[in-house]
Amino acid sequence: MAVDTIVVLDYGSQYTQLIARRVRELQVYSEYLPWDVSLERILAVHPKGVILSGGPRSVYEKDAPVLPAGLLETDLPILGICYGMQLLTHALGGVVAQALTREYGHAFLHTLQENPLIPSGEHSVWMSHGDRIEQLPPGFVALASSEGSPYAAMAHLERRWFGVQFHPEVHHTPIGKEILRRFVVDICGAKQEWTSESIIAEGVRRVREQVGTAPVLSAVSGGVDSSVATALVHRAVGDQLTAVFVDTGMLRKGEREQVETAFRKNLGVRLITVNAVEEFLDRLEGVTDPEVKRKRIGETFIRIFESQARQLGNPPFLVQGTIYPDVVESSAPDRQKAHKIKSHHNVGGLPEDMTFQLVEPLRYLFKDEVRLVGEALGLPPELVWRQPFPGPGLAVRCLGEITWERLERLREADAIFTGELTAAGLLNQRLMDEPGSIAQAFAVLLPVRSVGVMGDSRTYQEVVALRAVTTEDFMTADWARIPHELLSRIASRIVNEVPGVNRVVYDLTSKPPATIEWE
Numbered sequence: 180m181a182v183d184t185i186v187v188l189d190y191g192s193q194y195t196q197l198i199a200r201r202v203r204e205l206q207v208y209s210e211y212l213p214w215d216v217s218l219e220r221i222l223a224v225h226p227k228g229v230i231l232s233g234g235p236r237s238v239y240e241k242d243a244p245v246l247p248a249g250l251l252e253t254d255l256p257i258l259g260i261c262y263g264m265q266l267l268t269h270a271l272g273g274v275v276a277q278a279l280t281r282e283y284g285h286a287f288l289h290t291l292q293e294n295p296l297i298p299s300g301e302h303s304v305w306m307s308h309g310d311r312i313e314q315l316p317p318g319f320v321a322l323a324s325s326e327g328s329p330y331a332a333m334a335h336l337e338r339r340w341f342g343v344q345f346h347p348e349v350h351h352t353p354i355g356k357e358i359l360r361r362f363v364v365d366i367c368g369a370k371q372e373w374t375s376e377s378i379i380a381e382g383v384r385r386v387r388e389q390v391g392t393a394p395v396l397s398a399v400s401g402g403v404d405s406s407v408a409t410a411l412v413h414r415a416v417g418d419q420l421t422a423v424f425v426d427t428g429m430l431r432k433g434e435r436e437q438v439e440t441a442f443r444k445n446l447g448v449r450l451i452t453v454n455a456v457e458e459f460l461d462r463l464e465g466v467t468d469p470e471v472k473r474k475r476i477g478e479t480f481i482r483i484f485e486s487q488a489r490q491l492g493n494p495p496f497l498v499q500g501t502i503y504p505d506v507v508e509s510s511a512p513d514r515q516k517a518h519k520i521k522s523h524h525n526v527g528g529l530p531e532d533m534t535f536q537l538v539e540p541l542r543y544l545f546k547d548e549v550r551l552v553g554e555a556l557g558l559p560p561e562l563v564w565r566q567p568f569p570g571p572g573l574a575v576r577c578l579g580e581i582t583w584e585r586l587e588r589l590r591e592a593d594a595i596f597t598g599e600l601t602a603a604g605l606l607n608q609r610l611m612d613e614p615g616s617i618a619q620a621f622a623v624l625l626p627v628r629s630v631g632v633m634g635d636s637r638t639y640q641e642v643v644a645l646r647a648v649t650t651e652d653f654m655t656a657d658w659a660r661i662p663h664e665l666l667s668r669i670a671s672r673i674v675n676e677v678p679g680v681n682r683v684v685y686d687l688t689s690k691p692p693a694t695i696e697w698e
Contacts, residue, residue, distance in 0.1 A: 231263025579626025
């Protein structure tokens with residue numbers, strides 16, 4: 180089923196992905212594209228409207244991003260946010276100038292007239308700009324002002340072109356969701372049909388169209404994404420699918436048993452478990468560079484699947500749980516403008532001579548959408564709402580050389596940490612948007628030894644770092660404020676119960692500048 184679409188053009192804002200996510204929360208599909216995309220590419224998705232993101236540039240800078248040629252000749256509604264508003268103004272004959280006072284953070288917005296975009300009254304909004312509108316383009320009227328912006332919102336009501344100087348997509352703008360709803364639903368006329376059911380129906384259609392009657396192999400890593408991808412493909416092709424779960428030796432405590440139960444008993448999927456612990460440890464022996472780890476793990480995964488494929492008659496297709504943040508952070512081929520953050524084994528670390536054609540039914544879904552789809556497909560809550568887990572597993576949380584002894588050390592520390600947080604009611608994926616709720620938490624084993632004292636003896640043992648974050652979409656994150664008493668208990672248990680560890684530290688870094696994972 181074709182669903183209505185809103186295109187978000189990316190002008191470099193840190194919030195571009197968040198704009199797309201907010202639109203999808205309105206049950207309307209959105210897709211974001213680079214600002215210099217062709218008009219043909221925009222029109223190819225038959226959008227109901229276009230949103231121009233913010234960005235760090237000034238419209239007067241040399242080589243500043245511009246509007247796609249021909250966009251203003253269409254009859255599409257347009258909403259410009261921050262730089263997007265300035266860009267509309269500049270392109271249509273208005274005046275943009277550097278503000279005497281820059282606006283960053285909270286500001287009060289005063290509406291100047293009743294309008295279809297912004298509810299009347301005074302509202303707290305989030306500003307982040309140095310330039311401002313000094314003169315509106317012909318045909319535009321002012322909708323709102325703030326202390327630093329005489330034209331904090333504007334509209335050409337006949338053409339359905341709107342601009343706001345603030346960011347409606349962030350939580351700091353309480354009326355932001357209503358503004359986006361008014362633009363997307365009321366002004367653009369988009370139907371709210373982007374639901375779990377429609378996502379599944381479209382995913383099933385695409386998978387069937389891609390694979391036909393051919394057999395399919397699925398890579399199950401134990402994480403949420405690969406599990407939901409496998410369940411969706413199973414819904415589409417049934418017994419054509421064989422799922423392969425590889426025990427790499429770098430799984431979390433009890434993970435193998437949980438995955439086998441979920442797929443065999445809950446979904447009836449044909450699942451093959453491959454014990455490849457020794458193979459992975461051999462490939463990682465002596466390796467300390469994180470990128471080499473990821474690529475060796477990725478290549479080993481593929482070689483194992485190729486071996487399984489030969490035993491199963493060489494299925495031509497391989498299912499993987501790639502999701503939208505993976506594509507963005509890995510700078511995958513269709514998102515080359517993104518700066519490459521890391522290579523995932525399931526996106527950026529695949530060997531060039533791989534013989535499979537990839538089936539990626541979740542490629543343009545955010546994590547929260549993946550979880551809702553998983554529930555709708557019938558996956559058990561303990562699997563759908565489990566902690567995110569990187570494809571390379573504990574290998575990228577065990578810094579330095581990988582050995583079985585160090586993996587066991589990390590596994591036990593991680594189980595203590597997450598178990599205590601869960602018991603305290605802080606680690607609940609369903610409540611991750613609630614204040615104080617932790618979205619992701621894990622232990623990291625550092626390649627550092629420190630001096631300690633246990634009993635009357637001197638020790639020289641390894642350090643465990645604890646990482647816990649709060650986040651809405653995993654694109655940005657803040658460190659979790661865990662009660663000191665709880666941290667103390669966790670640290671005490673780790674040093675007393677995990678052999679080889681005598682020091683525990685807590686990571687206080689947000690994303691950015693750090694990533695959530697350490698490697």
